Amino acid sequence: MASHESGNGDDRRPLRVGISGLGTVGAALIRILTEDGEAIARKLGRRVVVTAVSARSRSRDRGVDISGFTWFDDPVALAKSEDIDLYVELIGGEDGPALASVTAALERGTSVVTANKALLARHGTALAGLAEKCHVQLGFEAAVAGGIPVIKTLREGLGSAAITRVYGIMNGTCNYILTRMGNEGIGFEECLRDAQDLGYAESDPTFDIEGFDTAHKLAILASLCFETEIAADQVMVEGISRITQADIKVAADLGYKIKLLGMARKVEDGIEQRVHPTLVRKSSAIAGVDGVLNAVALETNHVQELLLAGPGAGGEATAASVLSDILDFARGGHVPPLGVPVAELDPCQRAPMRIHEGGYYIRLNAKDVPGALAAIATRMGEGNISLESVIQRPDLRASEPGVPEENSRTVVLITHETLESAVRDALERIARDGFIVGQPQLIRIEEF
Numbered sequence: 330m331a332s333h334e335s336g337n338g339d340d341r342r343p344l345r346v347g348i349s350g351l352g353t354v355g356a357a358l359i360r361i362l363t364e365d366g367e368a369i370a371r372k373l374g375r376r377v378v379v380t381a382v383s384a385r386s387r388s389r390d391r392g393v394d395i396s397g398f399t400w401f402d403d404p405v406a407l408a409k410s411e412d413i414d415l416y417v418e419l420i421g422g423e424d425g426p427a428l429a430s431v432t433a434a435l436e437r438g439t440s441v442v443t444a445n446k447a448l449l450a451r452h453g454t455a456l457a458g459l460a461e462k463c464h465v466q467l468g469f470e471a472a473v474a475g476g477i478p479v480i481k482t483l484r485e486g487l488g489s490a491a492i493t494r495v496y497g498i499m500n501g502t503c504n505y506i507l508t509r510m511g512n513e514g515i516g517f518e519e520c521l522r523d524a525q526d527l528g529y530a531e532s533d534p535t536f537d538i539e540g541f542d543t544a545h546k547l548a549i550l551a552s553l554c555f556e557t558e559i560a561a562d563q564v565m566v567e568g569i570s571r572i573t574q575a576d577i578k579v580a581a582d583l584g585y586k587i588k589l590l591g592m593a594r595k596v597e598d599g600i601e602q603r604v605h606p607t608l609v610r611k612s613s614a615i616a617g618v619d620g621v622l623n624a625v626a627l628e629t630n631h632v633q634e635l636l637l638a639g640p641g642a643g644g645e646a647t648a649a650s651v652l653s654d655i656l657d658f659a660r661g662g663h664v665p666p667l668g669v670p671v672a673e674l675d676p677c678q679r680a681p682m683r684i685h686e687g688g689y690y691i692r693l694n695a696k697d698v699p700g701a702l703a704a705i706a707t708r709m710g711e712g713n714i715s716l717e718s719v720i721q722r723p724d725l726r727a728s729e730p731g732v733p734e735e736n737s738r739t740v741v742l743i744t745h746e747t748l749e750s751a752v753r754d755a756l757e758r759i760a761r762d763g764f765i766v767g768q769p770q771l772i773r774i775e776e777f
């Protein structure tokens with residue numbers, strides 16, 4: 330077995346790093362390690378050197394010189410190599426070579442740094458347990474909110490403070506789209522196309538825009554916040570693809586912005602983890618986080634609210650977080666990967682959303698027939714749902730496929746705080762009454 334705490338037993342010898350994955354983040358990491366080599370050596374009192382690398386193509390030009398490193402076709406072989414003190418996984422994907430190589434490194438007694446949120450979201454608890462069992466480190470600062478040091482803050486920066494709620498904007502692609510829709514009055518599809526042209530969004534953007542990427546990051550954060558096992562499959566997820574200009578416009582007129590938020594908190598019935606578009610007051614700090622920026626807010630009993638904001642992705646910012654884990658390892662500190670030993674984690678009990686309470690924005694396409702609005706109001710009243718405002722403007726036209734503009738009127742209802750189950754039941758009854766066309770839009774309102 331390799332030695333554990335800070336690599337190779339002698340704290341002045343260079344730390345030998347093996348990197349699998351030489352894409353956006355891997356290449357940026359090599360560039361930073363090369364350019365900042367002297368500064369890093371001064372900080373640590375030892376050098377950090379890349380000794381071995383792995384990727385799919387050996388010949389691809391990556392803008393960095395890899396000729397001096399030992400090449401491995403197989404990341405698992407690199408992870409098992411005796412010639413590295415630390416294995417850095419920057420391949421991506423929840424299974425496949427990422428999982429196989431990280432497992433191989435930990436089992437061999439080699440510490441690991443990864444930026445892979447998908448891997449952590451699915452296997453994080455088991456991998457943290459394996460790292461503990463093998464007395465090695467598992468660093469994943471870059472896996473959540475790219476360049477923002479939120480994992481270190483949660484693991485080491487808050488003393489004994491108990492976290493009551495965590496929320497944030499954790500996907501730059503969604504934030505870019507919603508910000509442009511708000512600032513420029515353009516539609517979702519056009520903003521998405523621009524995000525793809527600019528390289529913010531993947532060619533298949535489903536994972537980002539339907540909220541799954543945010544859910545992965547939220548599940549990792551929730552585990553660190555509430556000392557529970559990582560449970561990404563228990564996150565309630567709604568994406569932003571159904572947000573229309575009408576929603577953005579009405580929200581703005583009422584003093585709100587729409588943001589895709591990930592939120593988790595401990596409630597009586599368990600842990601509530603949810604990702605969905607949310608109306609937030611324009612005056613709130615989170616509403617000011619625009620464009621591709623990310624932010625994570627931590628509400629605690631001792632330090633009240635802490636808001637960490639910054640670049641959530643991009644090769645350089647993400648590589649800087651990977652490097653911060655590498656330096657921590659080189660210094661020889663030891664912190665359980667998930668903040669407390671895995672044996673101390675509780676299972677993550679999912680709190681049902683139907684008992685969630687809050688304000689709601691509801692957009693309906695009411696049929697242009699006598700009695701439609703009265704019927705809708707009656708159903709709301711029967712559910713004890715008190716309405717703060719009812720908005721009907723000629724400029725709010727249905728913009729959904731299959732909803733004929735001329736025969737329907739767009740109506741927006743804003744509710745006072747109410748139970749989600751009451752709202753859902755009322756909407757079901759309204760749909761059964763036959764006075765609306767298309768699917769109602771339901772957006773939760775959060776006060777921060």
Ligand SMILES: NC(=O)c1ccc[n+]([C@@H]2O[C@H](COP(=O)([O-])OP(=O)(O)OC[C@H]3O[C@@H](n4cnc5c(N)ncnc54)[C@H](OP(=O)(O)O)[C@@H]3O)[C@@H](O)[C@H]2O)c1
Nearest residue numbers: 350351352353354384385386419420421444445642643647
């Ligand atoms: N990009 C960001 O802004 C960002 C932000 C936060 C976290 N992350 C995370 O960082 C990780 C890397 O992301 P990235 O954007 O750098 O990805 P990327 O640009 O797609 O690079 C992936 C790299 O992995 C290599 N690879 C793929 N399959 C392989 C295999 N079977 N064996 C060996 N190498 C293999 C690829 O080799 P080839 O180059 O030869 O094809 C490529 O170099 C992911 O987990 C991602 O979620 C990225």
